[in-house]
Amino acid sequence: xxxxxxxxxxxFFTPYVYPSSWPEDQPLRQIxxxxxxxNLGTAILYLGLGALSYFFIFVHKLKQHPQFLEVLYLxxxxxxxxxxxxxHDGDYRIPSLFENVxxxxxxxxxxxxxxxxxxxxxxxxxxxxxxSYRYPSALMGKGPxxxxxxxxxxxxxxxxxxxxxxNNNNGAHVKKE
Ligand SMILES: [Zn+2]
Numbered sequence: 359x360x361x362x363x364x365x366x367x368x369x370f371f372t373p374y375v376y377p378s379s380w381p382e383d384q385p386l387r388q389i390x391x392x393x394x395x396x397n398l399g400t401a402i403l404y405l406g407l408g409a410l411s412y413f414f415i416f417v418h419k420l421k422q423h424p425q426f427l428e429v430l431y432l433x434x435x436x437x438x439x440x441x442x443x444x445x446h447d448g449d450y451r452i453p454s455l456f457e458n459v460x461x462x463x464x465x466x467x468x469x470x471x472x473x474x475x476x477x478x479x480x481x482x483x484x485x486x487x488x489x490s491y492r493y494p495s496a497l498m499g500k501g502p503x504x505x506x507x508x509x510x511x512x513x514x515x516x517x518x519x520x521x522x523x524x525n526n527n528n529g530a531h532v533k534k535e
Contacts, residue, residue: 441480471502
């Protein structure tokens with residue numbers, strides 16, 4: 359990403375978008391650039407791969423089915439969106455019977471924490487076969503929520519989530535004792 363941003367800055371943003379008085383390492387400029395570059399990149403990737411799969415993989419005969427687009431596509435679209443939000447919501451509850459099979463929020467949290475585990479979106483099967491499965495830290499009492507509780511118990515965080523030893527300019531938000 360750094361390389362992409364650097365190239366975009368050098369060849370596009372600096373001469374055509376930002377005033378030359380804005381230094382390239384200014385945080386606001388970097389945030390705007392990153393948002394533009396990642397969103398454009400995502401759109402190009404998504405639409406490009408979507409077009410490839412539409413033209414070369416999708417069985418076009420299916421479109422003739424009277425209810426195909428309305429019912430199946432819509433149902434899958436809604437399901438995928440709800441599922442994707444649910445594995446990012448930090449609600450780690452899952453029936454213990456499915457704990458080892460379903461890739462839920464607890465599993466996916468470890469994917470974000472450790473990067474090389476629990477790639478699955480729905481199930482744990484392929485992670486188990488590919489040795490990237492990791493039993494969720496959250497289900498062992500070592501997840502992010504547990505870490506926050508521990509810090510609060512030790513008095514290192516207050517209930518607003520503000521670090522009590524933080525004496526910088528945000529000091530106004532630190533609870534006075
Ligand atoms: Zn995720």
